Amino acid sequence: MAVTTSGLFLTTWIDIVDATQLAIDLTLTTHRVALFNNTITPNFSTDTAHGVAPYNANEVSGTNWPAGGVLLSAAAAGGTSVAPTVTENPTGTLMYDWANDLSVASTTLSGARCALLYADALAGNNAIVLINFGADYSTNNGTFGLSPAAAGVFTLDLTP
Amino acid sequence: MAKSLEERYEDAAEKVRGNPSTANRKAYHALRDELVERTRESRAAQPGGAVTADQVEVG
Numbered sequence: 423m424a425v426t427t428s429g430l431f432l433t434t435w436i437d438i439v440d441a442t443q444l445a446i447d448l449t450l451t452t453h454r455v456a457l458f459n460n461t462i463t464p465n466f467s468t469d470t471a472h473g474v475a476p477y478n479a480n481e482v483s484g485t486n487w488p489a490g491g492v493l494l495s496a497a498a499a500g501g502t503s504v505a506p507t508v509t510e511n512p513t514g515t516l517m518y519d520w521a522n523d524l525s526v527a528s529t530t531l532s533g534a535r536c537a538l539l540y541a542d543a544l545a546g547n548n549a550i551v552l553i554n555f556g557a558d559y560s561t562n563n564g565t566f567g568l569s570p571a572a573a574g575v576f577t578l579d580l581t582p
Numbered sequence: 583m584a585k586s587l588e589e590r591y592e593d594a595a596e597k598v599r600g601n602p603s604t605a606n607r608k609a610y611h612a613l614r615d616e617l618v619e620r621t622r623e624s625r626a627a628q629p630g631g632a633v634t635a636d637q638v639e640v641g
Contacts (some may be wrong), residue, residue, distance in 0.1 A: 449595050505588040507614050507621075521588065521617045572625060 425458070425536045429466040430576065431549040444548060448518050451503045452543040453550065455524065455568075456491030457482035460535035464552050472540040472547040485530040487566065493542070498522035511574070514581030518551075519574030525567045533558045537568065539575075551576055591617050 437444035454472070462476040469476065472490070483489040498504045498520075505521035537553045553568070553575070585593070594610040 447599070451592065502586075503588050503592065505591060505617060507591075507618055509614065509618055511618075519618070519621065521591075521621045572622075 423463045424460050425462060425464060425552075425554050427464075428536075428552055428554040428576075429464065430551050430578075431469055432467050433470050434548045434550060437548070444546075445544065446541055446548065446550060448508050448550070449506050450541075450543065451493065451495035451506065452541075453494050453506075453539055454491035454542040455494065455497060456489075456538045456540065457487065457531065457534040458536050458538060459533045460558060462536075464536075466552075469549055470546070471549050472538060472542075474547075477538055477540075477549065482531055482534045484532065485528065485563070486526060487529045487531055490542070491538070491540075492524075492526055494520075497524045497526060499525040499527070511577075514579065516578040516580055517574040518576050520570050523567055523569045525565055527565050528563055529561045529566045530563055531566055532560045534560070534566070587613065587617055587620065 434444065434446065436442075438446050456472055456477070458477065459480050459482050461480040464476065471477065481489055494506060495503045499522070502522065504524055507519050507521055509517050509519070511517040511519075535555055535558050537555070539550045539553070541548045541550060559566075591610075591613040594606070594613050598606045598610045
């Protein structure tokens with residue numbers, strides 16, 4: 423039982439492009455980032471949403487980081503937006519990125535192992551992507567930050 | 583007070599959601615590209631990515 427990798431959720435992504443036409447707009451700032459500890463075991467083929475197993479327990483929350491997570495609109499320094507973008511980078515690859523790092527000040531959190539980005543504005547709270555930190559992170563009245571790599575939060579190679 | 587680049591970008595996104603016309607999309611993508619370029623420059627200026635003990639590099 424552990425978080426071993428980052429990934430995109432197949433159920434959600436299939437619903438986006440099939441007859442379901444799930445309305446995921448990656449540039450919305452109404453999505454939330456929720457933290458979980460290493461007790462959960464993600465299944466990218468079957469997991470569906472925040473609030474549904476395994477994301478209905480073992481959530482990490484604390485001072486200035488509520489259960490349910492923080493909105494992207496207020497997740498950058500000073501309570502501003504991370505400003506999500508979707509671009510082609512590199513050629514043939516779709517990249518989802520944040521123009522500003524996630525940075526939430528004065529948090530007290532214990533044992534965060536991964537972050538779940540989900541569509542809070544949709545009734546289904548659909549899971550979009552899970553980011554594995556590779557280790558447990560805690561803060562004590564400190565800033566909790568996530569800095570996307572040069573390749574963004576995730577990429578989809580559409581021309582492999 | 584003048585709006586930040588992020589605010590102008592998000593305003594443009596709202597406009598596209600309401601009316602995805604060619605003009606609106608063009609303006610939106612221009613602001614997006616400006617924001618992406620600024621991000622690229624900002625990250626390039628951070629030696630080693632500036633990851634701190636309570637900061638995780640993702641992606």
